[in-house]
Amino acid sequence: MPHVVAWIILRFTQPHTRKELTMMFNRTSIAALSAAMMLTLSACSGGAQVSAEPSASTSASTESASAEASATPTPSPTPTGSEVVEIRAAVDTTVDSEEARKAAGEAAKQVLEQDVRLRNAWMQGDLEHTSEKDLAKYMEPKGVKSTLDGFADLRETLQEGPFSGQIEIxxxxxxxxxxxxxxxGQSTPNAVVRVQYCEDWGSLRWPTGEPIVLDDSLATEEMRENIMIRRPDGVFVIQSGRKVQGDCKPSQH
Incomplete structure (x- = not known):
């Protein structure tokens, strides 16, 4: 299968056959399966970890977040497919309080859920809302660029049909x-959120019905961590993602 979706799954140079993909899995194991492929940043060398620390430019912009924007309640949209929405906390998170801390955490989890929904939609062939403007609603600029760079190969792959199954967390x-x-040295509370989770690729299948991971000796899930930040306009976005040590708990289904 030419031009497999290594852009989403592997973050390496595009392989040209499923055999080559299997070889890549043998070399890199499940670390190649990225929960935040659009935020690989410096992680394109086979599972290298992305720094979880906010950059100087990010910190400078984040701590200046507008209290007015952050305090604006976010509607409860029900986007579907590749539709992207901006996610804000339900309360003002620029204040130092337990309520604000919890609200920032909930907003970060919503960003993660949207990330997974979008990647599943893309693999199903839904690329309607994939402009630079759309992607900038929930990710940092470096992530936007790397994502846009990959859509051409994804479109070519999808000519052979959509993938079945889905990424699950x-x-x-x-x-x-x-x-x-x-x-x-000025500090702004609740501006950086670390979220850990288990990501499972076990149900994903090629259009032929074959599992994405062809080597039965390899795991199909891994523990990951995303860093979410609050922008000056109060919107929470993904800054980076990485694999972390530890095993996923057994699935309950």
Whole structure:
């Protein structure tokens, strides 16, 4: 199968056959399966971890987040397919309170859920809402660029038909909600959120019905961590993603 969706799954140079894909899985194991493929940043060298620390530019912008924007309640949209929505917390998260901390965590989990929904939609052939403007609603600029770069190969792959099954996540946990600090030392609370979860690719199938992971000796799930940040306009977006140590808990179904 030419031009397999390594852009979504592997984050490496596009292989040209399923045999080559299997060889890549043998070399890199499940670390190649990215839960945040659009945020690989420096992780294109076979599972290298992305820094979980906010960059200086990110910190400088994040701590200046508008309280007015952050305090604006977010509607409860029910987007489907590749539709992208901006996600804000339900309360003002620029204040130092338990309510604000929990609200920031909930917003970060919603961003993760949207990320998974979008990647599943793309593999099903729904590329309607994939413009630069759309993607910028929920990811940092570097992630937008790497995602746009991959759509041409994805479109070619989808000419052979959509994939079946879907990416699934479980055991989602907010492990830290922290402040950002600008270059002047000014701190803004609840601006950086770390979310860990198990990502499972076990149900994904090629258009032929074959499993995505062809080697039975390889796992189809891994523990991952995403870093979400709050932008100046109050919108929470994904900054980075990486694999973390540890095993997924057994699935309950």
């Amino acid at each position: 479980r055991d989602v946990e907010v492990v830290e909600v922290s402040a950002s600090t600008d270059q002047n």
